Amino acid sequence: MAGNHEAASAPQTISVSRSAWRWWKNLAARDGRVAATRQLLTALFEFVRDSTPERRRQHYGDAGYDWDHRVNTTSAAVGWRDRLLGVFHSPYQPTEAVLFHEMIAALSAEARFGFCDFVFIDLGSGKGRALLMASDYPFRRIVGLELLPALNYAAQENLSKYRSESQKCFAIESICADATEFTFPVEPTMLFLFNPFPEPGLKSVIENLERSLRDHPRKVYVLYHNPLLEHVLTESVALKKIYGTHQYAVYASD
Ligand SMILES: C[S@@+](CC[C@H](N)C(=O)[O-])C[C@H]1O[C@@H](n2cnc3c(N)ncnc32)[C@H](O)[C@@H]1O
Structure with a gap:
């Protein structure tokens, strides 16, 4: 492994409420509070909808690479908290x-x-x-x-x-x-x-x-x-x- 890196310090824990607040604040500054709140509710609704077992199963469609290489990069095996954080940062999805x-x-x-x-x-x-x-x-x-x-x-x-x-x-x-x-x-x-x-x-x-x-x-x-x-x-x-x-x-x- 290469030793020298130039990264910012590793985050200890990423708070869901702080992430949601920052996300909302950025949107509110751009689009106004009402529009930001509407977008927050839509994002949460989509998160719940995508959490049904049927929707979750569809994510295994990206697991072919893992099967070929014996690794775990699929988006299907990501816990609910990290998926929720993904709503406010960027959802995990591997490149094909x-x-x-x-x-x-x-x-x-x-x-x-x-x-x-x-x-x-x-x-x-x-x-x-x-x-x-x-x-x-x-x-x-x-x-x-x-x-x-x-x-x-x-x-x-x-x-x-x-x-x-x-x-x-x-x-x-x-x-x-x-x-x-x-x-x-x-x-x-x-x-x-x-x-x-x-x-x-x-x-x-x-x-x-x-x-x-x-x-x-x-x-x-x-x-x-x-x-x-x-x-x-x-x-x-x-x-x-x-x-x-x-x-x-x-x-x-x-
Ligand atoms: C669409 S995925 C891309 C994954 C990978 N680059 C690939 O192509 O297979 C975007 C990733 O960015 C991460 N991410 C979001 N905000 C970030 C930040 N501020 N710093 C580092 N990673 C971040 C997410 O957690 C997510 O895993």
């Missing part, structure tokens, strides 16, 4: 393997970089599936940051169990921390984002990245899977879009 490899292939065709110069960073790494899949490429090292301790624990278990003949990178770590406070390492970076934060969190991350690029100009690629808040990247002065489909967008520093 075929799409992950397609994204990396598209990026390397577009950019023609040397993997071994780059650190792969997944902000909001969940149970670590993207970290495992990234280890099929010869990255210099791989780092994941996950807010929820239970998911980070599952990621660490997965990293220790994972065996694959195609694995090329073995310097992998999963850190429990708030990724919105992450200080980027001063290395060429491939940043992977799969909708890890609501808009204020994504804005902080992109501002941190811009500051880091101003102080230490270097090559950074951002691979944004399911780019729901793409306008945050589009507005960035330090990043330019180099490729995209309806499923992902790729940005690069100058």
Whole structure:
């Protein structure tokens, strides 16, 4: 495992009520109190609806990867408290393997970089599936940051169990921390984002990245899977879009 990391301190416990309050406050500042309260009630209703055994069973649809690799990255096996926290931070969902490899292939065709110069960073790494899949490429090292301790624990278990003949990178770590406070390492970076934060969190991350690029100009690629808040990247002065489909967008520093 790589030793040096640049993470904010690991959260002790994440409070559901504090998370809900912050979520509501951000929405109220943007849309007003009535609209924020309505959105809170809708989110809670959807959470209850998605908690029925029938709905829960549908989540096992993402477990094929786990079966093939003998790991536990499925969203079906996440406890109710972590699922509720996911309503206010970002619900855990692993990236699909075929799409992950397609994204990396598209990026390397577009950019023609040397993997071994780059650190792969997944902000909001969940149970670590993207970290495992990234280890099929010869990255210099791989780092994941996950807010929820239970998911980070599952990621660490997965990293220790994972065996694959195609694995090329073995310097992998999963850190429990708030990724919105992450200080980027001063290395060429491939940043992977799969909708890890609501808009204020994504804005902080992109501002941190811009500051880091101003102080230490270097090559950074951002691979944004399911780019729901793409306008945050589009507005960035330090990043330019180099490729995209309806499923992902790729940005690069100058
Ligand atoms: C959609 S999942 C993506 C999982 C993983 N990156 C993948 O592609 O397989 C988003 C993850 O971001 C995490 N998350 C949300 N807010 C976070 C924060 N502030 N810091 C770190 N992780 C966060 C959630 O707990 C969740 O596990």
